Amino acid sequence: MDTDAQLSERDRSPHPEGGEEQRSxxxxxxxxxxxxxxxxxxxxxxxxxxxxxxxxxxxxxxxxxVMLVSAYVVQPFVIPSASMENTLRPGDRVLVNKLAYRFGDGPRRGDVIVFDGLGSFVQEEPAENAVTKAVRKVASSVGLMQPAPTDYVKRVVGVGGDRVVCDHRGRLSVNGRVITEDYLFPGDTASRVPFTVVVPEGRLFVLGDHRSASRDSRDHLGEPGGGMVPVDRVIGRAEWIGWPLGRWTALDRPDAFDDVPEPRGHGGGARGAP
Incomplete structure (x- = not known):
């Protein structure tokens, strides 16, 4: 067998040296x-x-x-009812600061907040068509539609540890200090039904400014969650009325709660006022 001849034939290649092997x-x-x-x-x-x-x-x-800003920074929120009159009126667009409580203190007494009421005001999420839900989410992010049916806007009256009382004379007190609520709807009192509650830690007791037209923490005292809103369910703080232009204004925290003493540890629970 001619081995050298076979090797010579095998070394012949139709491709130039460095061709196929050298290409990327x-x-x-x-x-x-x-x-x-x-x-x-x-x-x-x-x-x-x-x-x-x-x-x-x-x-x-x-x-x-816009949706990115609305999801993480500021979101327009359409006021759906009269429960916060005269501070907020139906159809007002408020700008909700979603960063208000991310890097500092939590909600304070007097703040107007927007929160998810699932588990406190609503026990089960309402059924909603997937397409309708998607359209509403996009439209509500720019203030063109009302938000989710489980979203609410109310004023913080009590924070964790506070003892909130409304007596038979319609006077509201927090930790023993009577609150002068100048923001109430004209003719309203703090509550027509007396109550005494102690707010659990990590939760909020919230009321509408138009007390006679508001379903708020008072109406859910006997339900699971006791009408107390978990702090981690707060979407943000309402800081400005952005629309209509004639109502453009900042929603400042009232000074009514400035002199409220810190809670001193009360027994838990909620009941009618004595």
């Missing part, structure tokens, strides 16, 4: 070079085309930015 791996994998150019082609598609395409892209980017 991506050039040998079908479709890899196409993927590499995908971002460039996508950018050309986004920035090219007619004015309608450019307007659509701009609108989509603006909507994405």
């Amino acid at each position: 791996r991506s050039s040998r994998i079908p479709g890899r070079s196409g993927l590499a150019g995908l971002p460039r082609r996508a950018w050309r598609w986004l920035t090219g085309g007619g004015p309608l395409r450019r307007a659509g892209v701009l609108l989509a980017c603006c909507l994405a930015l």
